[in-house]
Amino acid sequence: MKHLPKHLRPRYRYLGVELRGHPDTAIDRGAFQRHLWYAAQNLVGDAGSAALGLEVLGFEFVGGEGCAVVRCRRGSVDRARAVLACLGEVEGERIRAVVRGTSGTVRGCEEKFIHAPGGVSEERTVAFADADRRAVVREDGVDVRVGSSYVGATHLDT
Known part of the structure; x- marks a missing residue:
């Protein structure tokens, strides 16, 4: 099967997200993805959630601090940011998700906005x-x- 021509492929944007929780908080990528989908369904409904196409591509969370790269469709960045702002807890653990920036490539997002968690x-x-x-x-x-x-x-x- 042939690939779609470039002008017909879906376009994406990548959000660099900083995560913060209590020092004893432990969450994994799957739980974060699941709660992100739930937050999207609660905010914009099932059809809106499907149109956003939110997916966690990169995730790291250690010692209450972490970061993630979240993919969304181009043109829906504002709604994706709103969904991340509504995300208050994952698996019963309170977290804060802050979007540090948006990029057109995963590499650009990681270089500009993602910093290794576990500072001093x-x-x-x-x-x-x-x-x-x-x-x-x-x-x-x-x-x-x-x-x-x-x-x-x-x-x-x-």
């Missing part, structure tokens, strides 16, 4: 809410252990 972070004791608590300190914030979960804070809060 350390675990130490901080003063928070009138008590000494264990926390994971990152470059841009602090995740303070309160009870059995984490509370996000800034460096000025501790």
